[in-house]
Amino acid sequence: MTAASSSTIPFAEVLAAAESIVLGKAKPLRLALACLIARGHLLIEDLPGMGKTTLAHTLAKLFGLGFARVQFTSDLLPADILGVSVFDRAQSAFVFHPGPIFTEVLLADEINRATPKTQSALLEAMEERQVSIEGVTRPLPDPFFVIATQNPITHLGTFPLPESQLDRFLMKIELGYPDRAAERRLLAGGDSRQKLALLAPLAEGKERLQRAQREAAAIHVGALLLDYIQALLDFTRQSGAWQTGLSPRAGLSLLAAARAWAYLDGRDFVMPEDIQVVLPAVTGHRLLPANPLERTSSEETARRLIEAVPVP
Amino acid sequence: MTETALSRTSLGGLWVTAALSLAPLALAQPRWIAFLSATLLALYALLWLYRLPLPSRRLVNALALAGSLAIFFEYRTLFGLRAGLALLCLFLPAQLFVTRRRREGLTVILLSWFLILARFIDDQTPTAAALAFFAALVSLATLSRCLAPALELRAHARALALLCAQSAPLFLVLFLFMPRVPGPLWGLPQDARKGVSGLAEEMTPGSLAELALSEAVAFRVRFAQTPPRHALYFRGPVLERFDGRTWRMAPARERPAPPLIASSPDLIDYEITLEPHRQRWLLPLDWPLEIPPDAHMRHDFHVEAKQAVLALRRDRFRSASTPPFVEEATEVLQENLRLPLGSNPRTQALAASWRPLPPAQRVEAALDHFRRGGFVYTLRPPPLGEHSVDEFLFETRRGFCEHFAAAFVVLMRAADVPARVVTGYQGGSHNPIDDTWVVRQADAHAWAEVWIAGAGWRRVDPTALAAPQRLEADLVAALPVGDPVPLFARAGFDWLRTLRFHWWALQNGWNQWVLGYTADRQRQMLARFGLQEGDWRHLVWFLGIGAALALSLLAWTASSRKPRLDPAQRLWRAFLRRLARKGEAPAPWEGPLAFAKRAALRWPEKAAEIERIARLYAGLRYGKLGEEALEALRRAVLGFHP
Incomplete structure (x- = not known):
């Protein structure tokens, strides 16, 4: 009865392949995939060496997408990302040299190290899916998927993203340490870079991904589920546990993410569980505790929210 | 289950x-x-x-049992008000030790409410409220x-x-219209007012001095026109019998008091709003003409x-x-002349020397003795022996009012003047x-009364001679310097x-408007609303019909607001009931598939069946499954037996 999605992308195999590279990270991988399907952008907050880059690279490779990586530093300028026009003497004209942003999967490493100016150049491009340079608007490739990372520990010389910018990311996830067994496999296995190079694309072709994205966006969401989402939003606005309640955009994000999750599950409708499972990733960076000294994980925050609202 | 476990904060609360x-x-x-x-x-x-x-449940149960036994031995029963309250005083704190989940927490709260109410049986002061x-x-x-x-x-x-805010109007309506049955609703236990201090039916040297340090309010008076302070004698028990040391009330005589007829127009x-004192007497001003x-x-003339x-x-x-003039029966006069033989010989001898004088002058002679004798009014008189009056x-x-009054009466009786x-x-x-x-x-x-033939009973207050300030100001003014003084009465406060x-005004208001809102007042209030015949039976009808109307209105709005269950949901509920009987129920926030996963762990052999039901339900409720799926769900649920 789970109406099989008409997509031709074998998600189960894609995930299995990804898991063989990024070991022991089934749930973050699935969330990242959902984020891609939902046409969102992903923020990964974790310590160095947790496999953030590998994850981004693996996804790009599996879908046969172009991949670029930008290491953000405090002297990075907007032009370094977007591109720059250089005078070509042969043509006697300025020729635009596109920056690394003109790719399908962009890994923005340690985004909080760059100055706000550079950050906002990237974030604007993420939102608009186009870049305007020297009066010319250039569309970005489609699909366009940004995976930004930030390091939660080093705050020295960083520019933390303001809440308004955080809102641009559909999800924020943490990878965390692998469990013992996964780490053992990691240590015993070969170099993941080599394995990555050997990885064959399982779902090549932009069209397939775009189609999956369209199909996911059309997943049925019943009135009951909309009620449920509204109840969740209302609770964040009224309980007083958080500095501000969730915005309407957060509600839309929640809906899109839940749809993508249901789609990955091969279902043609959204269930309360879909919303609950994406809730930590979608709301973790949008809800700040009212007490600034309180340090709660996204999971705890989401748990509190989920347990306060009965399912329809 | 975790969802009903109480948090630490809740337990603290x-x-x-x-x-x-x-x-x-x-x-x-x-x-x-x-x-x-404690x-x-x-x-x-x-x-x-x-x-x-927390300690184990068994230990707590054993403790509660032991406590109940102890209470049984204290009261010889476990029923009744006192023993019941004592039981609850043990069970409530014991219940805390077995409180882990919400349901047990609710028990604590319900018990607390009962105990909060039970407090009013003994104490109805504004502080208690x-x-x-x-x-x-x-x-x-x-x-x-x-919750x-x-x-x-x-x-x-x-x-x-x-x-x-919502309950305030309800509370007001109930307070105003709840039928007040005349008299207490249930018989108050005999010891309901144990330990209330106040006057007694007998008097020994020192018994009033103890009272004099008590700040407790005896009663409150509101006058139409206030008489001067020194005329405020509130008449309590009259003590006519003396055994040499203790004064007692005489048994009531068959002949009631002759009606007092006012001899002067100053009425x-x-x-008087009298605090409960467990005795029968009322305390009208000297000389009462009209009584309840x-x-x-x-x-x-004791009321x-x-x-x-x-x-x-x-x-x-x-x-x-x-004082109005009355005739007095001879046996009353006889009673008021009696003295125990051989007691207080020196006093008797002194008084006997006054016998030749006319009665009014004998009184003067005795008062003279007090005036000149160098008597001191004190709350701490030295202890007295067998011949207390002589000593x-x-x-x-040195003495307190009871010493003065008693000595004066003994003097008068010895001088052949009836006195009490x-x-x-x-x-x-x-x-x-x-x-x-x-x-x-x-x-x-305490003061004295003497009988002067032709004039009737006359009040004589010998204390006033030793300490005139006692009447004009108050007790403190009359005390010698250095005596202990109640805190409130001290200068500089x-x-x-x-x-x-x-505080007194507040208490009085509380007494008048809250406690004093009796059946009478209620009737007056109802009369103002035009309900002339409003006795409490009418009120019961009125309230009953009102409550029934309000409740049915509430029920109607609640039922009309409750969404109708769709057929899939009804089947799902039926399925849940079957599992609930085996002790597995979803939390309110748990979705059907998540719950199915949990239930499948509990019944691994039924896992497939449970998951099928959950998926069918989810598809029907949140998805777009049609009639066949509903039929399939019905069959699956009916065929499911955990």
Whole structure:
């Protein structure tokens, strides 16, 4: 009865392949995939060496997408990302040299190290899916998927993203340490870079991904589920546990993410569980505790929210 | 299950609720029960504070059983008001130790509410009401916290305020219209007013001096026109029998008092609100002319009610300020001449020397003796021996009003003038805030009455000779320097006195408007609304019909607002009921598939079946599955037996 999605992308195999590279990270991988399907952008907050880059690279490779990586530093300028026009003497004209942003999967490493100016150049491009340079608007490739990372520990010389910018990311996830067994496999296995190079694309072709994205966006969401989402939003606005309640955009994000999750599950409708499972990733960076000294994980925050609202 | 486990904060709140509702009640219990209650509470607080594990249920049960046995041996029963309350005083703190889940938390709260209410059986003062209100607020906050642990403090406060605001009109209606049955609803136990201090039916040297240090209010008086303070003699028990040491009331005579007829036009109208004192007497001003219908006057003009005063009582009186003339029966006069043989010989000898004088001059002679004898008025008289009057008159010369009155009466009787001791209250404190007079136990007084042929009974207050300030100002003014003085009466505590006046006014208002809202007042109030024949039976009908209407209205709105279950949901509920019987139920926030996964762990052999049902239900409810799926769900649910 789970109406099989008409997509031709074998998600189960894609995930299995990804898991063989990024070991022991089934749930973050699935969330990242959902984020891609939902046409969102992903923020990964974790310590160095947790496999953030590998994850981004693996996804790009599996879908046969172009991949670029930008290491953000405090002297990075907007032009370094977007591109720059250089005078070509042969043509006697300025020729635009596109920056690394003109790719399908962009890994923005340690985004909080760059100055706000550079950050906002990237974030604007993420939102608009186009870049305007020297009066010319250039569309970005489609699909366009940004995976930004930030390091939660080093705050020295960083520019933390303001809440308004955080809102641009559909999800924020943490990878965390692998469990013992996964780490053992990691240590015993070969170099993941080599394995990555050997990885064959399982779902090549932009069209397939775009189609999956369209199909996911059309997943049925019943009135009951909309009620449920509204109840969740209302609770964040009224309980007083958080500095501000969730915005309407957060509600839309929640809906899109839940749809993508249901789609990955091969279902043609959204269930309360879909919303609950994406809730930590979608709301973790949008809800700040009212007490600034309180340090709660996204999971705890989401748990509190989920347990306060009965399912329809 | 985890979802109903109470958080640490909720448990702390339950402890505070229990402590607040227990404290006033437990203190009124036998000491060992109060001690045990407090120990249990303290123990629980320690466990909570240091996050130690709770003791096993079995241990708590054993403890509760032992406590019940002890209470049985104390009261010889486990039923009835006293024993029941004592049991609850033990069970409430014990219940805390077995409280882990929401349901047990609710038990604590319900028990607390009962105990908060039970406190009013003994204590109906505004303080008790304020405490009870506070405890009720805390318990409601805790309840809110237990039921919705995810809400923030502000949301709880809002809910609480809303609840109070919603219940306020209901409370007002119930207070105004709840039928007041004349008399108490249930028989108060005999010891309901144990330990109330006040006058007694007998008097020994020193018994009033103890009262004089008590700040407790005896009664309050509101006058139409206030007589001068020195005329305020509130008449209590009249003591006619003397055995050499103790004065007692004579048994009531068959002949009632002759009706007193006012000999002068200066009548005093007033209303007395008497605090319960467990005795039958009322305390009208000397000389009472009109008394309440349920009271009668003894031959000695002492006024007694038909029943002991166990609850606050308000009466109107009319008195005459000058003694009316009455004829007195010979046997009464005989009784008032009697002295025990051989007691107080020196006093008798002194008085015998006055016998040749006419009676009025004998009185003067005795008063002269007090005037010149160098007597000192003190709250700490030296102890007296067998011939107490002799010792007081000729040796110690220090005494309190009872010494003066008793000595004077003995002198008079020995001089062949009928005389008796009258106890009661003298003076009082005028409260300028609400223009009432507050008479405290400290105003207890004793004076004498002598019979002068042709004139009738005359009041003589020998204390006034030794300490005239006692009548004009108050007790403190009359005390010699260096004697202990009650705190409130000390100089330099003016602000404290003002505060006390306000407090008295508040208490009086409470007595008049809350406690004094009796069947009579209710009828008056109803009459104002045009309900002339509103006795309490009508009110029961009125309230009953009103409540039925309100409830059906509520039920109707609730049922019309409740969404109708769709068929899939009904089947799902049926499925859940089957699982619930085996002890597995979804949390309110748990989705069907998540619950199915949990249930499948419990019944691995049924896993496939459970998951199928959950998927069908989810597809029907959230997806777009049609009629066949509903049919499939129905068959699956009917065929499911965990």
